[in-house]
Amino acid sequence: MDTLLAGFSDAATHSLENARRWKAKTGKRVIGSFPMHFPGELAHASGALPVLLQEADTEITVGLGSFFPFYCGYTRSIVDQALKGEFAFLDAIMFGDHCVQLLGSADAIRCYMPETRILFNQLISSMDAPWAMEEARATFAQLKKEFEELIGYAISDESLRNSIRIFNKNRALIRQLYDMRKAGRLAMSARQMQDIIKSSMVMDKETHTGMLEELLRSIAAKPAAKAYGVPVYLSGHFCQPPKLALLDLIEGCGARVVDDDLYHGYRYIASDVEEQGDPLDALASWYLARNRKVPCPTRSDGRADWDLFLVDAVAKSKAAGVIILMAKFCEPHMYYYPEIKEAFERNGIAHLLMETEHESMPLEQFKTRIETFLEIIRRRAAA
């Protein structure tokens, strides 16, 4: 099991290096993708390896001269990596999200990587618009067409359905881990869970699925370890994962993460794509439905309530409190935070907001705050 977990960790940590190796070994294309809403299934059906571009752990240096410092760590890091030539091996990059900062980074990448093909298709963000389904389908159809132009032949419906099945299976296996953790039958650390999900974003899906199956077998073979610590729910952090050191700190202070809605977490694996029927219809439906499954503040949807979702999710996970991780300058999160805070207050849910940054991590300050937060929870429980 340790070897498997080390494999996930290696894939998550060295995503670009591994993708370069994969390309050299297979001779196939690698497609970079921006988070959070583009289905890797389309790239996979074109025979390529879809790799979700990740915030780097390294310092932002040359990027400082091309992107303002008051942007989120993810966009600044991506521009920095582009300028350093880290993405030069990619055959194309697909994006087209709605977030204004991502749009800025998209144009910066086009400017600094003129040789790289950009597959830009903006998804509708008004999820409850009457034409949302038609528009989302048209966007995926255009993206499919652009993939076909890239590879020089048509992607069959069956091939796309096959990719959908492969991705669904992978998500379902990770959800099993989530269910076991929530039920207290799996003592997996937040770091390990992030490694598993992040590696799924960047690895060949079938290889990753094979590793997951092996992991599940080895978990089944061992008696369930008893989980210790104050159960907490992690919420927030969209395009970039929380730093591993922060996750370690949270658990090191005596917390036990039982569930989350992080993009590098449950948000990524929450929804499956319909395997029957027209695959573009299925992808468009998946895109629209997933926002109601785990509401996303980057979308506009009068029918989705992130605050109510969280109150419910916290209750179901039996978490004693929520740690909200807000990436600095993440506008969508900033908009919704007050509503969430009020919902937690109304429902008596203990919560702690922590603003994270790419560059610096005041770990000592964080430690004090987390310890105090956990102490409050313990006292509340004892009262």
Next chain:
Amino acid sequence: MQAIETQNRPRTDALPPGAKKANRLAATKFGGQIVHDYWSDLFSAKDDGRKVIWYNGTYIPPMFQTMDLAWVHGEAWSAYLAAKHGELPAQRAGEDRGYVRELCSYARTHIGSALLDLRAAVDRVAADPTDERALTMSKLPPPDMLVNAYPYCSSGQQWDQQIFRLFGKKIPIFNLSIPLLWGGRSDAGYLRGSEWEERSQYVAKQLRALAAFLEEHTGRKFEWDRLSEVMSYIKKASELRMEAMNLCTAKPSPASYFDWIVSIAHVNFLPGTQRIVDYFELVKAEIQERIAKGVGAVPNEKYRLFFDGMMNWNKVGWLAEKFAAVDASVVAGRYTHMSFWQEPQLIDVADPILGMAQNYLICPNNHGAPVMVNQIDELCDKFDLDGVVLHASRTCRGMTNHQFQIAESAKKHGRQAMTFEGDVVDESFYKDELLNTRLEAMLESMDSRKSYFAKTA
């Protein structure tokens, strides 16, 4: 309503004795009167039995005017508060609820203002009758409908979602999606290509749906002939505005960016009537007169500049004087010259929807960088500009996204470029000393360059 606290700040726009002052267009006084009348009319809308729409984004009021509605542009309201130095209480109310300061300050101010209104309604607190400004501000009528029509900026859509949720999801909302013109296809270009055609039809389709939404929530038929009439005034006013702007190729420039800034309301959110046509006729006539007399917008025009970025609404007069004092005429800008019906010829008054949609699509930041930067370079060439001043508005990332590319292109074309920090309506981000030193350095550099070329010529 609760009294909105206003600030008694020390005047920061006082010039040193003998400083050269900006020579603003006299016509803008008439323009100011029209703006004043708009707000007065809005404040009495509920008394007149009119429904009120709060909206954000592009210039869609012709749709509302057609239905005899009253409308509030959230950005304009925030800018209005800032220009009157009344934005702080609203911003503080936003912060009290938990909105972080790095969030769009337009949104924070507008949402904060709504929070104050909601709180006042619950607490039944009236505005202080001795505070005229607070009384005026407390007259903002609450919304009966919400419309979001934000090109490019995701923050705009989330802002209206917050307003929608703040009012308990009880107010009908319409979201108009105006997608980015990325310009990645081989046939892409300014006002051309398959993406342009598809997106134009897509937005036009939504405008027709907006008409149906307005019919549903007013119980009245949308009068398409009335829309044509409204658009005829807007088209005429916009043509006059563009003609007047184009006259500023003259040296010295007869009007400045700051004159155009105070003329934005008229083509952004004021009603399409003969009055806005009259206004731009006056503006154009004054400009023609100035050209005939050789009068400039700054007393001694030595440098001609382009202004990029969103306006710093707390500092309009302050900036106008600062540039005038150093003989710099800010002739054109992205916000003023690349927006607000800047392609009026696209509007077919008999059937205006498609042309409206197309003008909405070409808002100044809704192009991918290659097209946008090229448009800016063309404006700089046309007005024979020496440099580009970029206002890095801290919380308006829609306008800062491309500024490094704009600066790089300016330098490639032999123009100086400098950035200063500020914000749209949060004054605390403005750094005056940085602007002073950077502007001074840029002008010195321009002098050296001119002197070098004069010697080597």
